[in-house]
Amino acid sequence: MNRIYLLVNINVMNKEKEFNDYRSRMNDRLLETDDKIIKRIFNLDMNAFLDGHLNKKTKELIGLTTSLVLRCDDCVKYHLGKCHELSFKTEEIIEAMSVSTLIGGTIVIPHLRKAVEYWDELNKHV
Amino acid sequence: MNRIYLLVNINVMNKEKEFNDYRSRMNDRLLETDDKIIKRIFNLDMNAFLDGHLNKKTKELIGLTTSLVLRCDDCVKYHLGKCHELSFKTEEIIEAMSVSTLIGGTIVIPHLRKAVEYWDELNKHV
Amino acid sequence: MNRIYLLVNINVMNKEKEFNDYRSRMNDRLLETDDKIIKRIFNLDMNAFLDGHLNKKTKELIGLTTSLVLRCDDCVKYHLGKCHELSFKTEEIIEAMSVSTLIGGTIVIPHLRKAVEYWDELNKHV
Amino acid sequence: MNRIYLLVNINVMNKEKEFNDYRSRMNDRLLETDDKIIKRIFNLDMNAFLDGHLNKKTKELIGLTTSLVLRCDDCVKYHLGKCHELSFKTEEIIEAMSVSTLIGGTIVIPHLRKAVEYWDELNKHV
Amino acid sequence: MNRIYLLVNINVMNKEKEFNDYRSRMNDRLLETDDKIIKRIFNLDMNAFLDGHLNKKTKELIGLTTSLVLRCDDCVKYHLGKCHELSFKTEEIIEAMSVSTLIGGTIVIPHLRKAVEYWDELNKHV
Amino acid sequence: MNRIYLLVNINVMNKEKEFNDYRSRMNDRLLETDDKIIKRIFNLDMNAFLDGHLNKKTKELIGLTTSLVLRCDDCVKYHLGKCHELSFKTEEIIEAMSVSTLIGGTIVIPHLRKAVEYWDELNKHV
Numbered sequence: 141m142n143r144i145y146l147l148v149n150i151n152v153m154n155k156e157k158e159f160n161d162y163r164s165r166m167n168d169r170l171l172e173t174d175d176k177i178i179k180r181i182f183n184l185d186m187n188a189f190l191d192g193h194l195n196k197k198t199k200e201l202i203g204l205t206t207s208l209v210l211r212c213d214d215c216v217k218y219h220l221g222k223c224h225e226l227s228f229k230t231e232e233i234i235e236a237m238s239v240s241t242l243i244g245g246t247i248v249i250p251h252l253r254k255a256v257e258y259w260d261e262l263n264k265h266v
Numbered sequence: 267m268n269r270i271y272l273l274v275n276i277n278v279m280n281k282e283k284e285f286n287d288y289r290s291r292m293n294d295r296l297l298e299t300d301d302k303i304i305k306r307i308f309n310l311d312m313n314a315f316l317d318g319h320l321n322k323k324t325k326e327l328i329g330l331t332t333s334l335v336l337r338c339d340d341c342v343k344y345h346l347g348k349c350h351e352l353s354f355k356t357e358e359i360i361e362a363m364s365v366s367t368l369i370g371g372t373i374v375i376p377h378l379r380k381a382v383e384y385w386d387e388l389n390k391h392v
Numbered sequence: 393m394n395r396i397y398l399l400v401n402i403n404v405m406n407k408e409k410e411f412n413d414y415r416s417r418m419n420d421r422l423l424e425t426d427d428k429i430i431k432r433i434f435n436l437d438m439n440a441f442l443d444g445h446l447n448k449k450t451k452e453l454i455g456l457t458t459s460l461v462l463r464c465d466d467c468v469k470y471h472l473g474k475c476h477e478l479s480f481k482t483e484e485i486i487e488a489m490s491v492s493t494l495i496g497g498t499i500v501i502p503h504l505r506k507a508v509e510y511w512d513e514l515n516k517h518v
Numbered sequence: 519m520n521r522i523y524l525l526v527n528i529n530v531m532n533k534e535k536e537f538n539d540y541r542s543r544m545n546d547r548l549l550e551t552d553d554k555i556i557k558r559i560f561n562l563d564m565n566a567f568l569d570g571h572l573n574k575k576t577k578e579l580i581g582l583t584t585s586l587v588l589r590c591d592d593c594v595k596y597h598l599g600k601c602h603e604l605s606f607k608t609e610e611i612i613e614a615m616s617v618s619t620l621i622g623g624t625i626v627i628p629h630l631r632k633a634v635e636y637w638d639e640l641n642k643h644v
Numbered sequence: 645m646n647r648i649y650l651l652v653n654i655n656v657m658n659k660e661k662e663f664n665d666y667r668s669r670m671n672d673r674l675l676e677t678d679d680k681i682i683k684r685i686f687n688l689d690m691n692a693f694l695d696g697h698l699n700k701k702t703k704e705l706i707g708l709t710t711s712l713v714l715r716c717d718d719c720v721k722y723h724l725g726k727c728h729e730l731s732f733k734t735e736e737i738i739e740a741m742s743v744s745t746l747i748g749g750t751i752v753i754p755h756l757r758k759a760v761e762y763w764d765e766l767n768k769h770v
Numbered sequence: 771m772n773r774i775y776l777l778v779n780i781n782v783m784n785k786e787k788e789f790n791d792y793r794s795r796m797n798d799r800l801l802e803t804d805d806k807i808i809k810r811i812f813n814l815d816m817n818a819f820l821d822g823h824l825n826k827k828t829k830e831l832i833g834l835t836t837s838l839v840l841r842c843d844d845c846v847k848y849h850l851g852k853c854h855e856l857s858f859k860t861e862e863i864i865e866a867m868s869v870s871t872l873i874g875g876t877i878v879i880p881h882l883r884k885a886v887e888y889w890d891e892l893n894k895h896v
Contacts, residue, residue: 166883169890173861177692177868178882180684185876188368188681193357194327199365201324202331206369207877209332209497211590212841214880215369231319231551238555239325242314243332243341245461245497246563247585250592252556253544260547292505295512299483303490303566304504306558311498314555333499335875337716338463340502357677364681371839371875372689373711376718378682379670386673418757421764425735429742429818430756432810437750440620440807445609446579451617453576454583458621459751461584464715466754467621483571491577494566495584495593587749589842609803616807623713623749624815625837628844630808631796638799692872697861698831703869705828706835710873713836719873735823743829746818747836747845 156261159217189222197226201236208237208251209244216255224262233259282387285343315348323352327362334363334377335370342381350388359385408513411469441474449478453488460489460503461496468507476514485511534639537595567600575604579614586615586629587622594633602640611637660765663721693726701730705740712741712755713748720759728766737763786891789847819852827856831866838867838881839874846885854892863889 200222207215241248326348333341367374452474459467493500578600585593619626704726711719745752819829830852837845871878
């Protein structure tokens with residue numbers, strides 16, 4: 141029994157790293173396929189969030205809130221990571237996600253729970 | 267034949283007013299039902315977009331972009347109306363919607379077309 | 393101008409009939425294709441809403457509320473028609489739809505507006 | 519190897535408890551943020567499923583079936599737990615979920631599998 | 645009254661042209677904004693459906709069936725137009741759409757109705 | 771620590787078998803309920819992918835790409851398994867999925883990652 145709890149703890153502590161590692165490894169695998177559409181979508185995705193008429197911070201909030209209403213946990217994690225790098229405050233992130241929850245309904249709540257858990261973990265590693 | 271084209275023109279010119287009139291009339295009808303859940307959702311909806319940790323403009327962008335990825339034309343129109351009142355520039359609105367289209371995919375494009383058409387119309391009436 | 397308002401009125405009054413006529417005509421067209429999958433889905437759809445372990449009324453409420461969270465206006469209209477035949481009270485229908493709106497979020501509201509408008513029209517023709 | 523199978527068994531047996539514990543812990547965390555919108559959505563969510571014009575049992579069926587068509591596993595689990603407390607029979611739950619599957623399509627089936635697995639587990643603990 | 649029926653007939657006959665005209669006009673408007681993301685998505689969209697490892701016909705079927713499960717009427721119309729140019733047989737189109745309906749559920753049916761109506765119209769103009 | 775890495779490895783190697791075992795066990799459980807709608811949907815699902823006006827390979831591509839835009843990981847895995855049996859080439863599968871990603875947007879990417887990972891694993895077991 142103790143062993144199992146230990147296992148769970150290790151998993152929780154590695155959540156951020158595990159997510160990023162898997163993401164990088166599989167992105168590399170996808171780019172290695174040499175599929176032009178995938179390559180261009182990936183390239184577009186990188187450029188779309190740079191400063192433009194709207195600044196980076198606003199764009200990451202758009203990325204976060206649209207991902208949340210679409211209930212894409214991995215997309216939410218990715219944008220939370222970016223929001224963390226851009227020094228958003230917790231209350232801003234929570235407020236943005238609460239607007240998403242209102243728009244997307246209570247079915248968004250399970251994803252909101254995971255999002256806050258991940259956000260809290262990001263903040264432990266500052 | 268001429269009469270028909272005339273009809274179409276009148277419709278197009280009234281799109282904004284028609285949308286708002288229908289919306290108001292049916293919202294009144296819904297509130298008249300005295301259903302508590304609906305009343306509270308409507309009330310929440312009004313409060314959620316006021317200045318808070320995030321300002322009104324940021325919140326309206328969230329409203330606009332989440333509505334667009336969820337492909338809700340009427341929601342998009344509503345938030346475009348609010349964005350117009352808050353003096354967003356066309357290039358900001360287009361950029362926000364382009365990020366939504368990237369995230370939500372090419373199935374968002376038909377809704378993007380209607381959105382830009384409505385935005386252009388809002389700008390004629392300044 | 394007067395002619396146009398007249399046109400709109402006629403349209404509104406025929407909404408229920410127009411919906412049912414189009415639905416019947418196109419269903420006939422679909423069944424005429426002799427596609428086995430479509431035929432069997434249509435047949436299943438008819439049987440699924442008969443009395444079983446759950447009664448018809450409960451099943452129609454399920455049909456209505458799931459259609460609403462999925463934001464399918466025509467499906468909502470169809471089930472509202474059935475709910476009307478089964479003598480649901482307005483406050484029951486409104487309450488069922490308010491739960492759907494809470495679950496599906498404020499993006500459901502534009503569909504809720506159309507649903508109430510259609511329900512009110514059904515009640516005019518009793 | 520034996521140890522690993524043991525681990526899996528323990529996990530399966532704790533599925534219900536694990537789900538509820540995580541849910542409670544993260545709900546507490548969300549309420550602790552003091553975000554008004556989240557608080558009010560949570561409060562609404564509790565009130566919406568009380569007896570009203572429709573009774574609790576009907577409302578939980580609505581909660582269950584709408585969650586299933588929206589393919590929200592955690593929402594389905596939550597409502598299955600409530601349905602279990604309200605003494606629904608297995609054949610009623612299965613029938614309700616079969617209607618959802620017809621409406622939402624075969625992509626609902628993977629979620630139906632998890633739902634039945636969870637329902638069966640709830641019934642072991644009566 | 646007669647005038648109104650006449651109006652409806654004219655509308656139906658022009659459905660294909662009306663759809664294409666609106667689509668072209670608004671696409672031009674979108675490209676005119678000079679937004680790089682939109683431009684690149686449009687460009688990608690054109691290239692993605694050319695012959696590659698899969699041929700054009702297979703890709704258009706993918707475009708049609710994914711658009712149908714996502715319930716995007718305008719996307720469906722667009723791909724039906726392309727399928728028509730590529731000389732698909734009616735029974736192939738119907739079968740492809742029936743598989744989509746099974747996967748996406750009965751909520752796809754209203755979109756299937758519109759799709760068949762549009763397909764039939766395309767075939768009148770051969 | 772070593773023990774944990776071992777556990778993870780075993781899990782990864784069994785991904786395909788684990789998926790199929792769970793799927794079979796729960797499908798049996800569902801059919802055992804004797805629910806007519808579920809039985810008929812399962813039966814339809816089997817028949818829909820047989821050779822017809824379109825051949826099996828085309829239908830499996832439709833199954834794969836629609837499942838991907840609907841972001842149903844288990845449905846994607848199932849159809850990847852079938853595509854593997856039907857000897858699709860990796861570049862065909864990647865291209866089909868890249869079209870889906872364009873249509874469904876960047877929120878499809880996390881599901882694309884899992885899909886490629888599963889496809890690669892299927893190919894190890896040839």
